[in-house]
Amino acid sequence: MTSHSASQRYLSTRGGSYDLSFEDVVLKGLASDGGLFIPEEVPSLPEGWQSKWRDFSFQELAFEIFSLYISRDEIPEADLKDIIQRSYSTFRAENITPIITLDEEKKLHLLELFHGPTFAFKDVALQFVGNLFEYFLIRRNKGKKVASREHLTVIGATSGDTGSAAIYGLRGKKDVSVFIMHPKGKVSPIQEAQMTTVLDANVHNLAVDGTFDDCQDIVKALFADAETNKTLKLAAVNSINWARILAQITYYVHSYFSLVRQTGISDLKPRFVVPTGNFGDILAGYFATQMGLPADKLVVATNENDILHRFWRSGYYEKKAVHGREAEGGIEEDGAKAHVSGVKETLAPAMDILVSSNFERLLWYLAFQTSKIEETNHRRMEAGEKVKNWLEELKKEGGFCVSSEILDAAKEIFVSERVSDKQTLETIKDIYCCDLPSHEQSKNTAATTGTQHDGHYILDPHSAIGVAASLRSVQAAPGVHHISLATAHPAKFANAVELSLKDQPGFSFETVLPEQFTGLEKKEKRVTDCKADWKAVGELVTKQVEQEIKAQH
Numbered sequence: 001m002t003s004h005s006a007s008q009r010y011l012s013t014r015g016g017s018y019d020l021s022f023e024d025v026v027l028k029g030l031a032s033d034g035g036l037f038i039p040e041e042v043p044s045l046p047e048g049w050q051s052k053w054r055d056f057s058f059q060e061l062a063f064e065i066f067s068l069y070i071s072r073d074e075i076p077e078a079d080l081k082d083i084i085q086r087s088y089s090t091f092r093a094e095n096i097t098p099i100i101t102l103d104e105e106k107k108l109h110l111l112e113l114f115h116g117p118t119f120a121f122k123d124v125a126l127q128f129v130g131n132l133f134e135y136f137l138i139r140r141n142k143g144k145k146v147a148s149r150e151h152l153t154v155i156g157a158t159s160g161d162t163g164s165a166a167i168y169g170l171r172g173k174k175d176v177s178v179f180i181m182h183p184k185g186k187v188s189p190i191q192e193a194q195m196t197t198v199l200d201a202n203v204h205n206l207a208v209d210g211t212f213d214d215c216q217d218i219v220k221a222l223f224a225d226a227e228t229n230k231t232l233k234l235a236a237v238n239s240i241n242w243a244r245i246l247a248q249i250t251y252y253v254h255s256y257f258s259l260v261r262q263t264g265i266s267d268l269k270p271r272f273v274v275p276t277g278n279f280g281d282i283l284a285g286y287f288a289t290q291m292g293l294p295a296d297k298l299v300v301a302t303n304e305n306d307i308l309h310r311f312w313r314s315g316y317y318e319k320k321a322v323h324g325r326e327a328e329g330g331i332e333e334d335g336a337k338a339h340v341s342g343v344k345e346t347l348a349p350a351m352d353i354l355v356s357s358n359f360e361r362l363l364w365y366l367a368f369q370t371s372k373i374e375e376t377n378h379r380r381m382e383a384g385e386k387v388k389n390w391l392e393e394l395k396k397e398g399g400f401c402v403s404s405e406i407l408d409a410a411k412e413i414f415v416s417e418r419v420s421d422k423q424t425l426e427t428i429k430d431i432y433c434c435d436l437p438s439h440e441q442s443k444n445t446a447a448t449t450g451t452q453h454d455g456h457y458i459l460d461p462h463s464a465i466g467v468a469a470s471l472r473s474v475q476a477a478p479g480v481h482h483i484s485l486a487t488a489h490p491a492k493f494a495n496a497v498e499l500s501l502k503d504q505p506g507f508s509f510e511t512v513l514p515e516q517f518t519g520l521e522k523k524e525k526r527v528t529d530c531k532a533d534w535k536a537v538g539e540l541v542t543k544q545v546e547q548e549i550k551a552q553h
């Protein structure tokens with residue numbers, strides 16, 4: 001296999017740092033000017049990719065795509081292949097992210113991203129990130145004595161999905177400790193059990209007496225504290241980490257080829273529909289299209305926390321809906337509270353956000369593309385300056401507005417849809433009630449995925465938001481193939497699924513419960529209770545890391 005390998009460098013979206021290596025940006029997570037790391041240049045798919053890559057496996061595609069973003073002298077070919085192999089050996093589906101057809105007439109397909117260890121799409125990225133961290137640390141610590149080894153401490157806050165995916169990505173990894181804070185009693189029982197039953201010595205669960213916001217504030221305070229940063233080398237695995245975006249590009253290309261093979265259409269131009277929260281998943285789709293993957297549009301599907309949907313309607317990016325009648329109409333559509341000041345709790349909690357952290361990355365590229373400046377470096381500086389100003393306005397004023405030129409550029413690639421809780425429940429029911437195309441029934445048996453029961457497909461609430469948006473998009477663009485991303489297994493969100501399907505004859509929640517979840521709540525757990533006080537958490541973390549390192553002597 002011949003591969004192209006660029007000499008790829010990275011810069012910050014706020015202009016404060018540039019010329020960084022892939023290793024730097026993965027281990028740092030966030031730039032020191034508060035910006036996010038992006039590649040200096042988006043590489044193009046190599047000539048002839050459509051025929052050369054057509055029959056590649058998921059792992060082979062991952063290797064080709066990652067090689068365009070990671071210089072070969074940073075990770076040699078054999079090592080990268082090995083990391084990829086190990087990262088996806090934990091998946092239950094043979095082709096990692098299978099695609100199934102929900103409705104042949106409407107050309108609606110579902111891309112199942114939840115066949116990893118924690119049954120959510122975040123595994124696709126975090127299995128890779130865990131192995132990357134370990135790889136870099138082993139290399140840095142080669143030949144060093146225990147006392148002088150570099151040790152990373154990953155700290156994160158979770159309302160459910162990110163925490164378990166991070167824990168499963170990092171469990172048992174050498175020289176990395178992982179601390180995940182969750183609001184005590186406020187995550188679903190399955191998600192709590194998924195996290196706390198992992199007993200590896202380097203995994204630490206903290207049940208915080210407070211809310212998810214308290215947990216996030218503690219993480220921010222610890223990262224901002226020079227003292228803590230000196231004693232513990234802190235690292236982040238939330239969706240701002242560039243490696244997570246990179247890993248997610250693969251399934252856009254992979255599903256494209258799956259559909260090309262399935263339909264026999266060689267000049268396919270599908271729409272990708274993505275249930276969106278922090279804008280990480282769909283940003284990977286943006287990179288895929290900028291590299292040259294044909295796509296009609298990318299559809300941003302939000303829940304009632306709809307800052308992105310309001311942006312695409314008005315050009316205003318603001319925490320509260322105050323501008324424009326359109327946005328207001330959207331908010332009030334089905335009785336949801338208008339002018340909400342905080343995050344609204346919905347049936348799709350992994351998408352409950354006030355602002356989308358990765359949106360900053362898209363803004364940089366839009367500013368860069370619409371710039372009038374010729375010289376590349378000046379152009380980059382101007383884009384960084386613009387992004388910095390916008391983000392400052394967001395912080396100070398609660399929002400900002402972009403020029404019509406930038407909004408037009410954003411509309412060229414993206415459209416948006418907002419889906420309410422009520423519509424989410426209706427979609428789960430509608431899809432359950434319509435029969436799947438018969439050839440799909442045998443392929444994806446309930447025994448292996450748990451998402452089908454007697455020929456009925458069961459969506460989780462996040463995936464249902466994607467499907468609801470897809471069905472609207474199908475009307476706007478009839479005849480276009482739609483690939484709707486399914487981001488979680490329904491068993492993870494029992495509450496919404498029960499609510500929607502409880503009256504369906506023959507439905508019982510047991511039918512969707514994967515064997516990995518049965519008895520999980522009775523297994524041995526390890527979790528430390530703590531107060532919502534960042535100093536106390538800092539001391540606790542320092543003590544547990546010391547003990548963990550001592551135990552390795």
Ligand SMILES: *Cc1c(COP(=O)(O)O)cnc(C)c1O
Nearest residue numbers: 161277278279280281350487488
């Ligand atoms: C994290 C998550 C999302 C949102 O993904 P973003 O990258 O934050 O946009 C959607 N669905 C599920 C199930 C998730 O866990």
